[in-house]
Amino acid sequence: MTPAAVVFYILASLALLSAVMVIWSRNVVHSAIYLVLTFLCVAGVYIVLRAEFVAAVQVLVYAGGIVVLFLFVIMLVNLAGTLGPRVRVHATVSAIVGCAAVALLLYVSASGGLDTDFGARIDLSAQGGNLQAVGWALYSDYLLPFEIASLLLLVAMIGAIVLARQKY
Amino acid sequence: MTSLFNPNDVRLITPELVLTISAFLILGLSVLPDLGRKTWAPVLAGLACVSTLASLLSFVWMFGLEALRTPDMTIGFNGMFILDAFSIFFKVVFLLAAMLTILVSARYLEVERAHTGEYYALILFAVVGMMFLASAGDFITIFVSLETMALSFYILVGFLKTNRKSNEAALKYFLLGSFSTGIFLYGISLVYGTTQTTVLGLIGISRAKMALQSPAAPIFVLGVILVTVGLAFKIAAVPFHMWAPDAYEGAPTPVTAFLSTGSKAAAFVVLARIFSMGFLPLGQRWATLLAILAVASMTLGNVAAILQENIKRMLAYSSIAHAGYVLMGMIAVGLGDTVETREYGLKAVLLYLLVYTFVNIGAFALVIILRREQVAGDRVADFAGLSRRAPWAAFAMLVFMLSLAGIPATAGFIGKWFLFGAVVKAHYAWLAVVAVINSAISLYYYARVVVNMYMKAPEGAARLAPSWGQRVAIGACIAFTLVFGLYPQPIIAFAERSILALAPWAS
Numbered sequence: 001m002t003p004a005a006v007v008f009y010i011l012a013s014l015a016l017l018s019a020v021m022v023i024w025s026r027n028v029v030h031s032a033i034y035l036v037l038t039f040l041c042v043a044g045v046y047i048v049l050r051a052e053f054v055a056a057v058q059v060l061v062y063a064g065g066i067v068v069l070f071l072f073v074i075m076l077v078n079l080a081g082t083l084g085p086r087v088r089v090h091a092t093v094s095a096i097v098g099c100a101a102v103a104l105l106l107y108v109s110a111s112g113g114l115d116t117d118f119g120a121r122i123d124l125s126a127q128g129g130n131l132q133a134v135g136w137a138l139y140s141d142y143l144l145p146f147e148i149a150s151l152l153l154l155v156a157m158i159g160a161i162v163l164a165r166q167k168y
Numbered sequence: 169m170t171s172l173f174n175p176n177d178v179r180l181i182t183p184e185l186v187l188t189i190s191a192f193l194i195l196g197l198s199v200l201p202d203l204g205r206k207t208w209a210p211v212l213a214g215l216a217c218v219s220t221l222a223s224l225l226s227f228v229w230m231f232g233l234e235a236l237r238t239p240d241m242t243i244g245f246n247g248m249f250i251l252d253a254f255s256i257f258f259k260v261v262f263l264l265a266a267m268l269t270i271l272v273s274a275r276y277l278e279v280e281r282a283h284t285g286e287y288y289a290l291i292l293f294a295v296v297g298m299m300f301l302a303s304a305g306d307f308i309t310i311f312v313s314l315e316t317m318a319l320s321f322y323i324l325v326g327f328l329k330t331n332r333k334s335n336e337a338a339l340k341y342f343l344l345g346s347f348s349t350g351i352f353l354y355g356i357s358l359v360y361g362t363t364q365t366t367v368l369g370l371i372g373i374s375r376a377k378m379a380l381q382s383p384a385a386p387i388f389v390l391g392v393i394l395v396t397v398g399l400a401f402k403i404a405a406v407p408f409h410m411w412a413p414d415a416y417e418g419a420p421t422p423v424t425a426f427l428s429t430g431s432k433a434a435a436f437v438v439l440a441r442i443f444s445m446g447f448l449p450l451g452q453r454w455a456t457l458l459a460i461l462a463v464a465s466m467t468l469g470n471v472a473a474i475l476q477e478n479i480k481r482m483l484a485y486s487s488i489a490h491a492g493y494v495l496m497g498m499i500a501v502g503l504g505d506t507v508e509t510r511e512y513g514l515k516a517v518l519l520y521l522l523v524y525t526f527v528n529i530g531a532f533a534l535v536i537i538l539r540r541e542q543v544a545g546d547r548v549a550d551f552a553g554l555s556r557r558a559p560w561a562a563f564a565m566l567v568f569m570l571s572l573a574g575i576p577a578t579a580g581f582i583g584k585w586f587l588f589g590a591v592v593k594a595h596y597a598w599l600a601v602v603a604v605i606n607s608a609i610s611l612y613y614y615a616r617v618v619v620n621m622y623m624k625a626p627e628g629a630a631r632l633a634p635s636w637g638q639r640v641a642i643g644a645c646i647a648f649t650l651v652f653g654l655y656p657q658p659i660i661a662f663a664e665r666s667i668l669a670l671a672p673w674a675s
């Protein structure tokens with residue numbers, strides 16, 4: 001096993017473990033903290049794959065921005081007493097469907113098609129490294145989706161204003 | 169090597185740009201000091217309507233009517249954008265649906281006291297998303313455009329902020345929609361991982377076959393299944409339909425009309441594009457998958473529709489059933505062993521979606537004009553005695569119900585004829601039998617509305633007061649349903665020409 005693979009397995013199992021803890025813990029603040037841990041581990045996996053830019057974005061946007069937003073909501077909205085009893089039937093059905101999905105994924109990944117060579121083989125240093133390569137791709141091949149994405153964000157912003165405003 | 173932006177490509181997206189710019193203009197005008205929303209809002213509605221018309225005309229101006237007749241394919245933005253007759257067909261459908269929706273919206277929003285410019289801007293943004301979707305040539309563009317459309321709809325469904333049902337509908341639609349987006353995205357990532365490309369054409373020509381022969385084949389197949397599931401959510405096929413009845417019932421009725429036609433057609437255009445361009449080598453496999461979805465959707469949709477007292481819920485279940493019918497066309501594309509069968513199936517899909525857009529918006533327009541101050545007007549019982557209160561409205565509803573049931577001499581019959589014929593051609597006659605039985609079941613609940621209108625005494629004596637926009641829209645829908653029901657050649661020819669460009673299977 002290469003060192004990269006060892007690091008990957010450690011990070012991946014930590015990410016899975018904390019993801020399970022997100023749904024397991026009964027305290028929402030704990031859930032949010034576990035979510036940060038998941039995001040950080042995934043960022044670590046990106047670094048193993050030599051996608052430094054994606055890793056940085058992962059930390060900034062997800063671990064930073066989104067979880068902070070979660071914590072704000074949790075603290076502003078009083079969740080005490082709103083959780084209610086767990087619905088047995090739904091929990092059973094969800095458990096069956098969830099386990100079946102996990103089993104399917106495990107079966108498919110065990111079928112041998114997955115690449116287990118963890119060190120990245122793509123050398124981007126000629127193109128000025130990771131960040132520059134992403135920038136090139138965004139402004140050349142992926143220009144159109146990039147522009148549509150800006151429209152998407154605008155729609156999200158309008159939606160937030162329209163729905164949060166007091167009167168019409 | 170990647171090439172930078174080519175200014176000539178902007179020409180290709182002129183119709184989309186027209187809409188985007190007018191949406192910006194409407195947004196700008198709607199923040200003007202309150203000259204009384206009452207004076208501004210109708211102007212903005214007019215502006216929105218004119219901009220869809222302008223966008224429609226820009227096709228003719230940019231490409232000429234000839235473009236609709238040639239099987240040419242213009243590719244821009246490094247393969248991200250495909251302009252062909254197939255995409256133009258759907259863009260026309262989306263623009264017509266938006267235009268009809270805007271026409272029936274104004275009076276309704278006044279009654280609901282929610283008449284603002286943002287509504288029209290969001291409708292236009294949704295259309296822009298749909299139009300890019302129709303032209304998307306790779307998974308990234310598909311995903312981003314799909315989300316632009318979906319996000320606009322999440323907001324539109326919850327647009328009646330003071331209405332609890334609208335809030336609930338928006339939340340359910342948003343949560344289930346985001347969940348399905350996640351599944352769709354996971355599917356895309358698996359397909360990308362096994363084919364090393366997001367470009368549909370490339371996957372269809374060579375990469376799909378390569379992936380199927382590699383050890384990673386199960387992962388590729390799983391990716392295809394997850395993409396199917398994600399899209400099944402969007403077309404509200406059983407068992408991924410849970411959001412539809414609640415979202416359709418709670419949303420403002422014009423939004424429901426647009427959601428059930430525009431958004432559904434947009435999901436089908438992606439389905440058709442991905443499956444016929446990218447995943448055709450797996451045709452047999454996904455056709456089986458779609459057959460299961462189709463049978464479940466038709467059966468559950470029609471049976472559940474019988475039980476509904478609320479007409480919006482009834483039409484929601486009916487729209488689930490109709491998604492099942494349309495899937496039959498795609499099944500013929502997947503199973504077809506000859507080019508003719510595949511083309512026939514795809515032609516049936518296009519034809520049906522065009523017809524369904526007019527018929528369903530028409531039916532919802534009638535529900536909209538029943539909504540007045542103090543009267544919700546969305547129960548089946550609210551149609552009681554309509555023939556005496558408003559004979560023309562009752563006649564219109566009669567036409568739309570008959571067309572949805574697929575009675576001959578209406579456009580709905582033509583659509584169903586081709587869909588049923590497609591599966592028979594693909595040697596899946598049993599599916600056509602299931603569909604015919606389901607059509608018979610559906611007659612029951614469509615006829616119930618008609619019986620209410622013509623054979624029951626009216627409950628209230630309140631007169632209907634449709635605006636001129638609503639009259640125009642309903643008139644257009646009736647004219648379409650009856651004229652093309654009796655003389656369908658023009659729309660059949662339009663659908664036939666539109667699929668010529670999308671013929672990677674010709675080889």
